[in-house]
Amino acid sequence: MVMRRTVGLVAAATATAFVVAGCGGGGPQSEGDEKVTGGAIVLGVLNDQSGAYSELSGRNSVTAVELAIADFRAKYGDRAVTTDISVRSADHQNKPDLANSKAQEMYDRQGVDLILDVPTSSAALRVADVAKEKRRLYFNISAATTDLTGKSCNKYTFHYAYDTYMLANGTGRTTTEQVGRNWYILYPNYAFGQDMEKSFSAAIADAGGRVVGKDGAPFPNTSGDYSSYLLKAATLDPKPDVLGTMQAGAELVNVVKQYNEFELRDKGVSLAVGLMFITDIHSLTPAALAGTTYTDAWYWNFDQQNREFADRFQQETGARPSFAHAANYSAATQYLEAVQAAGTDDADTIVAELEGKEVNDVFLRNGKIRAADHRVIHDAYLAQVKPQSEVTEEWDYVRILDTIPAEEAFRAPSPDCTL
Amino acid sequence: MLRIENLSAWYGEAQVLRDAGLHVDPGEVVTLVGRNGAGKSTLLRCVMGLHTGWRGTVELGGTALGNLSADRRARLGLGWVPDDRGSYATLTVTENLTLPPTVGPDPWSLERVYEAFPALYQRRNSAATTLSGGEQQMLALARVLRMGARMLLCDEPTEGLAPLLVQQVGDLLREAKRHGVTVLLVEQNLRFATSVADRHYLLAEGRVTAAMENSEVRSRERELLSYLGI
Amino acid sequence: MTALLQSTFNGLVSGAFYALLALGLAVIFGMLRVVNFAHGAFYMLGAFGAYVLLAEAGVPFWVALVVVPLALALLGMALERAFIHRLTRLDPLYNFLLTFGLTLILQDLVKLRYGVQSSPYEAPAGLRGSVDFGLFDFPTYRVFILGFAVAVCVGVWWALARTRVGMIVRAATERPELTRALGINVGRWITPVFGFGIALAGLAGVLAAPMRAVNPLMGADLIIVVFAVVVIGGLGSIFGSVAAGFGIGMVQAWAEAYLSAFPIVAQTIVFIVMAAVLLWRPAGLFGRAEAPA
Ligand SMILES: Nc1ncnc2c1ncn2[C@@H]1O[C@H](COP(=O)(O)OP(=O)(O)OP(=O)(O)O)[C@@H](O)[C@H]1O
Ligand SMILES: [Mg+2]
Secondary structure: OHHHHHHHHHHHHHHHHHHOOOOOOOOOOOOOOOOOHHHOEEEEEEEOOOOOOOOOOHHHHHHHHHHHHHHHHHHHHHHOOOOOEEEEEEEOOOOHHHHHHHHHHHHHHOOOOEEEEOOOHHHHHHHHHHHHHHOOEEEEOOOOOHHHHOOOOOOOEEEOOOOHHHHHHHHHHHHHHHOOOEEEEEEEOOHHHHHHHHHHHHHHHHOOOEEEEEEEEOOOOOOOOOHHHHHHHHHOOOOOOEEEEOOOHHHHHHHHHHHHHOOOOOOOOEEEEOOOOHHHHHHHOHHHHOOOEEEEOOOOOOOHHHHHHHHHHHHHHOOOOOHHHHHHHHHHHHHHHHHHHHOOOOHHHHHHHHOOOEEOOOOOOOEEEOOOOOEEEOOEEEEEEOOHHHOOOOOOOEEEEEEEOHHHHOOOOOOOOOO | OEEEEEEEEEEOOEEEEEEEEEEEOOOOEEEEEEOOOOOHHHHHHHHHOOOOOEEEEEEEOOEEOOOOOHHHHHHOOEEEEOOOOOOOOOOEHHHHHHOOOOOOOOOOOHHHHHHHOHHHHHOOOOEHHHOOHHHHHHHHHHHHHHHOOOEEEEEOOOOOOOHHHHHHHHHHHHHHHHOOOEEEEEOOOHHHHHHHOOEEEEEEOOEEEEEEEHHHHHHOHHHHHHHHOO | OHHHHHHHHHHHHHHHHHHHHHHHHHHHHHHHOOOOOOHHHHHHHHHHHHHHHHHHHOOOHHHHHHHHHHHHHHHHHHHHHHHHHHHOOOOHHHHHHHHHHHHHHHHHHHHHHHOOOOEOOOOOHHHOOEEEOOOOEEEHHHHHHHHHHHHHHHHHHHHHHHOHHHHHHHHHHHOHHHHHHOOOOHHHHHHHHHHHHHHHHHHHHHHHOOOOOEOOOHHHHHHHHHHHHHHHHOOOOHHHHHHHHHHHHHHHHHHHHHOOOOHHHHHHHHHHHHHHHHHHOOOOOOOOOOOOO
16 A cells, blocks of 8 residues: 555656646737837747756856857947847756747747747757747757758748757767777767767768667666676677767766776777766866867867957856857857848748858857858867866867767758758 | 542444443452453453553542553553463463563562463463463463463453363463462453352443342342343 | 676675665664665765765875765754655655755755766775685775675664664564554654764765765665665665665676676666565565555
8 A cells, every 4th residue: 555655656656747837938029110129139948957967068158148148238339130039047957848839939928030049959959849830940050960961841940050960970970080989879869879880880881880789778777787788789799899989978977987986998999988078077087088079169268259259258167168068059049140131030031131241250260150040050169078187177188089070960951951 | 549430431433431430459369241342351451451442430549540651551560361362373372471570579479470371481482472272371371470460351261172181271260369469350251260269240231230249149140141141 | 607606796795785875775664764865975986985085185095985975864863854854754756856856956065066977986095905715816896895784784684683773773663653652752762863864875975985986976876776785675674675686686697697698687787676576575585565654
C-alpha cells in the first residue's frame, strides 16, 4: 500500500516539477502610423534560464542582446529609426510546449519583433512554426538541428550560429584526416544525438574513415555511468582511434571524467567531442580535456576584435562569452541594422533586406545570409583543448588549429527546404 | 493502583467508550469481560497512552497520566501484553525480551525467564515470529515480567491457546500476583477468569455495566456466556 | 568472459551508489515513515561540499569524506527538527511534498551560487591510475569506491544487528507503537537516524564527485532510480535496499553491455524490473506486508 503510494507519489511529484512555469506580462501594442510598429522595437530572448543550457546561453545572452542595443544606439544616435528598443526574455526550460506558448505570448502580447536564441532542437522547431504562422522574425542561435534550414524551414526563420552538419563536418572530417580513421561513436539516444550520429557517420565516411562501432546511451542517463561503452570502445576490433562523444552538458562531463578514469587516451583512443562550449571546458578543467578536438563556431580569444567584445561581456557578466553569447549579440545587431536600413520593422521587408546579405561582424566572419534556406554561414574553427601547462589565462583554454571557410563549413542548401 | 473515570474514546466519529470507569487495587487481578468489539482493547490502549481520540481520567498509583507518552507510562511500571502478542519479526527471542528497559524494583532476570520457559531458551536466537502461538504468548508475558512492570495490561492472553498452555498462563499470572504485581486482564474465558482473578468488570457498548465478585460470575455463568455470545 | 566480469564490476560500482542512497532512504523510511524525496539533493550537496572545500579551502578528498557527511547530518537533523518532524503525524503525502519542495530549494540555492555548469573535481592522487586484475585492469578509484561502499554497508548492518541502538531502530521500524509502549523513547532516535541517513547520502555524493558531473541537478535523475531500487528491495527493508542497489547496478550494466542494440531497454530496465517485481511480490523482494501497531 505504502509502496504503491510511493511510486504514485514519485510520479506525481515529478509531473508537478514539469508544470511549474514562469510567466511574463506586458499589454498589447497599439498600431500606429510610425515606421516601426508602436514606435518601438522589442527583441525577445527565449531560452533556458535555469537548466542544463542556462550557462552556455541563458541570461547572459540577454546581456549580449542589451550590449547590441547599446552599440546600435551609440552608433546611430538621433538618426536611429527609433530609440525605443527593449528586450524581453523568457525561460522555456527546454520544453517544446512551453517554448511554443512563450513564443506566442511574446509575439502576440509583448509586441516582440524578433525572437532570439531558443536552444533544444525540439523547442526550436516549435518556435519556427509559431514564427511562420505569426509572420514574425525568428533567429535561432543555440539549437543544432539542420531541420531548421531543411524540411522545417520557413520565410521568417533564420538559423544563425551552428548546426549538426557544421559540427560533424568540422570535427568528423578533420579528426579523421588528422587523428585517426577508425571511430567509435557514443551518442545520447534522442533526436539531437541521433542526428549528430548520422551527420558524423556521413562526414567520417566522406573523409575516408570508418565507424567501427556506435552506441546510443540512455538519455537522460540516470546512472551517470558510461563505463560499459568506454570499455567496449577499447576492445573493438579494429581498435578505434577516436572516441566521438555526442553527449552535451553534464552528460558530456560524465563521459569525459570516465574516459579519463579508464585511461583511454593512454590506450590510444583519442577523444573528439560533437558539441562543446567554452563553459564546458571551464567546468571540466582543461586538464581533463587536454588534446580533445571539436568544432567551435567562434572563440573569444581568436583575435583582438573578439577579445574586446569578450572584455566588455566579462565586465557585465563575470564570464567569458561562449559562441552562443556572441552569436546572440551579432544576431540582434544584424536585425537592428536591417531595420535601420529598411526604415521599417515590417517582417517581410526585413526578410527581403536580409536575404543574400554579406556581413562581417564580431561573430560573423565572411558571413552570408543565404537566401535559399536562411542558413547564416560564416567561418568555423577547428579547436583543440590546450594542455594545462599551456593555459596561462583563465578561460583561454583552446588553440585554434584551423579555420574552416564559411562555404565549406556548412552544407549546401537542402532541397527539402522551400521557403 | 489503576483508576479510570469517565473514559470516553473515539475512532474518528465513532464513539467506542462512553464514560467508562473502573479501578484495580494494588496486588489485585481484575478482569474485563465484554463482547467482541465492546472496546476492551481500546480501553487498554487508552491506559497505555496509545490511543489518540479520548477524554477522561486515568490514574496510576494516584497520579493522573494525562497526556504522558506511551514510553513514559511504560517506565512508570505499565506492562502491555497486546492482543496480537507483539512479537518482533526482526528481533530474536532474546532481543524481544531485552528490548524494554527495566522499570520496576523486582524485574525477572533473563536466566529466570529461560529457566521458567525452556522452550524460549531453545529458540533464543530465532526470530520471535517463528515461535508457536503459545510460545509467543509466553514471550509477551515474560517480556513485561522481565521489565519488572508493576501493573500488567493483558489483552486476551489465553485466546487460541491449548488448555495446557492456558493453565501455564494462569500459573504465571498467579505467580506474578504473589509478588505483588497488579493485573488488568481482558478475558473472554470465564472459567479462566474466575480461576485467576479477584473481581470482574463487564464492558458493554462502551460502558462498564457491572462489577462482579467471583461468586457472582460463577452463579451467572450461563447468562454471561450467552451474553458474550460464546 | 572478461567483458562480462568488467561489466559486472562496473555494475557493482554504480550499484554501490544506489546501495548507499537506498540504505539511507530505507533507514529513514523505517524510522520516520517519510519518503525523503530530498535524498538526491543531499547527495548533490555531498558532492558540492567536497568541491567547495577543495576549491575554496584546499581541503582534500580524504578530509571531505569525513567532514561533509557529518556536516550534512547536522543540516539534516536541523531540517528534521524544524520541518519534517512537525508533519510526521499527518498523511505521508505532506512530508513527501515538503521534502520535494526542499529539493527544489536546495538545488536552486546551489544554482544561485555556483550555476548549473558542472564543477571540476578530481580523484585524490593516491587513487588515480588503475589496478591490474590479470584478465583486465580497472580504475583504482572504482575499486576503492566498491570496497568502501561494501565496508560501509557491512558496518551499518553490523551496527543494526549487533548494537542496542540498532536493535531499537529495528524494533521501531517494525512496530513503532509497540516499541513506545515497551518504554522506548522512539522519538529520541528519530532525529539522529534521519541525520544518519542523510550522512549516507552525503557520503555517496563525496564519492561521486571525482567520477560524476558535479552540478546542482546531479541528484535529480538519480533519485528516481534509487526510489525504484528501494521499491524493488522492499520499502523499509535494510537488506533489501542494499541487495537491490547492487543488483540493479549490475542489471543496468549488463543491459548496456549486451543490449546496446536496444538503447531503450538499457534506459528503462530499472523500471521494467520494478514492474516485474511488483507484479510478483507487491511488497518488494525483501519487504513484508506492514504489521500493525
Ligand atoms: N483502528 C480502528 N478504527 C476504527 N474502528 C476501530 C478500530 N479499532 C477498533 N475499532 C472499533 O472499535 C470498537 C472496539 O474495538 P476493540 O478492539 O476495542 O474491541 P474489543 O472489545 O477489544 O474486541 P475483541 O474482543 O474483538 O478484541 C469495535 O467496534 C471496533 O470495530
Ligand atoms: Mg480486543
